[in-house]
Structures are given as C-alpha cells and as structure tokens.
Amino acid sequence: ETGVTQSPTHLIKTRGQQVTLRCSSQSGHNTVSWYQQALGQGPQFIFQYYREEENGRGNFPPRFSGLQFPNYSSELNVNALELDDSALYLCASRGRGLTGTEAFFGQGTRLTVV
Amino acid sequence: AQSVTQLDSHVSVSEGTPVLLRCNYSSSYSPSLFWYVQHPNKGLQLLLKYTSAATLVKGINGFEAEFKKSETSFHLTKPSAHMSDAAEYFCVVRIYSGGGADGLTFGKGTHLIIQP
Numbered sequence: 001e002t003g004v005t006q007s008p009t010h011l012i013k014t015r016g017q018q019v020t021l022r023c024s025s026q027s028g029h030n031t032v033s034w035y036q037q038a039l040g041q042g043p044q045f046i047f048q049y050y051r052e053e054e055n056g057r058g059n060f061p062p063r064f065s066g067l068q069f070p071n072y073s074s075e076l077n078v079n080a081l082e083l084d085d086s087a088l089y090l091c092a093s094r095g096r097g098l099t100g101t102e103a104f105f106g107q108g109t110r111l112t113v114v
Numbered sequence: 115a116q117s118v119t120q121l122d123s124h125v126s127v128s129e130g131t132p133v134l135l136r137c138n139y140s141s142s143y144s145p146s147l148f149w150y151v152q153h154p155n156k157g158l159q160l161l162l163k164y165t166s167a168a169t170l171v172k173g174i175n176g177f178e179a180e181f182k183k184s185e186t187s188f189h190l191t192k193p194s195a196h197m198s199d200a201a202e203y204f205c206v207v208r209i210y211s212g213g214g215a216d217g218l219t220f221g222k223g224t225h226l227i228i229q230p
Contacts, residue, residue, distance in 0.1 A: 002157060042221055044220070045209070056217055090158065102163065105159075107156060108157060
C-alpha cells in the first residue's frame with residue numbers, strides 16, 4: 001500500500017474521444033508525475049507537476065495535458081484518443097528537497113481505446 | 115542523456131538458486147539508480163536505490179545491487195530465489211530536465227521466472 005490512489009481502475013474509450021484520469025497523492029507529497037506503460041514495455045515519463053505547475057515533460061504530444069490541485073491531487077487528460085494510447089497509466093508522487101526521494105506509484109488506470 | 119539497458123528480457127531460475135538481473139546505464143554525471151518490481155495486476159514497488167552513497171545497496175526481500183562506475187552497471191542479485199519473486203523487474207535512472215523537474219527513465223524490464 002503506497003498511499004497513492006488512482007481512478008478509475010479500468011476504462012474503455014472510443015478513438016477520438018477525450019479521457020480524464022485521476023490521482024490522489026500520498027499525504028505531504030507535492031510532486032506528481034505520470035507515466036504511460038504500454039503492454040510488455042517499461043513505463044515512459046509523460047510529465048511532472050510541482051506545486052500546481054508542469055515543470056518537466058517527456059516525449060508526448062500536447063494532447064496529453066494535466067492539472068495539479070492545491071491538495072496535490074492530479075489529473076491526466078488525453079484529447080483525441082488514438083488506438084496507441086491504450087496502456088496502463090501510472091501516477092507517482094513524492095516529496096521534494098530530499099536527495100533521492102522515493103517515488104510512490106499508484107496501481108494504475110488501464111485505458112483501452114477501441 | 116540518461117538511459118538504462120536491461121540485458122535480459124527473460125530470466126529463469128530454480129527456486130533456491132541465485133538470481134542475477136543485469137542492467138547497464140548511461141549518464142553524463144553521477145546518476146540516481148533504482149530497481150522496481152511489478153507483480154501482475156499490482157503497482158510498482160521500489161526494491162532499492164543508489165544515490166552516490168555506498169556502492170553496495172541492500173533492498174527489500176533479500177535483494178541487493180552493486181553500483182560499478184567503471185562498468186556502468188547496476189546489476190540486481192539475490193542469493194536464493196523464492197517463488198514469490200516471480201515478477202517483472204525494472205532498472206530505472208532518474209532524469210533531470212529543465213526547470214528542476216526530474217522524471218524516471220525505465221528499462222524495458224526483465225521477466226523473472228522461478229521454476230519449482
């Protein structure tokens with residue numbers, strides 16, 4: 001149990017639709033990052049939020065966007081869904097200001113695009 | 115740029131025998147390295163981390179890893195495998211981008227199979 005919860009656990013969407021995934025961070029953690037894990041692959045870094053602002057991004061197009069709220073919970077939004085967006089989406093939270101701070105992962109949201 | 119390469123996509127060992135999962139990294143400066151484990155239908159769990167302190171790092175469940183700068187390696191070992199160790203293992207390096215952000219770069223994973 002990591003204290004990071006994601007919702008929903010599973011989701012099916014149609015190509016072209018929009019989706020919002022949610023993450024509740026571990027208490028006291030002000031940094032959240034999102035990862036996409038395609039089947040049989042390692043997770044890939046999408047972006048990171050710190051104190052409600054995006055401060056880092058991986059190689060993902062702008063249709064992947066996010067929000068972080070004052071209570072440090074977070075959303076991942078994906079517009080114009082494509083079949084290749086089908087994956088497990090993982091949220092990770094951690095504190096800042098500490099060297100090598102551990103990232104705690106949620107169990108993920110399994111998104112299927114049909 | 116930082117990256118990790120896991121040298122084996124699958125490793126199969128018998129229960130009670132040693133485990134070796136290999137990882138090489140690429141980094142332009144002293145990296146922070148991690149091993150995570152992912153059991154089926156469960157989230158990622160940190161096994162251990164290296165952050166420029168001791169080069170031999172001990173983790174949970176009897177796992178340990180040795181940071182070897184000369185070989186740019188961070189291999190994961192366990193003296194005696196248990197059936198519950200069967201899972202996907204990821205070698206991970208922390209990456210730093212502009213604005214003070216840092217994400218994690220994962221290897222492609224090694225699937226560990228434990229034979230009874």
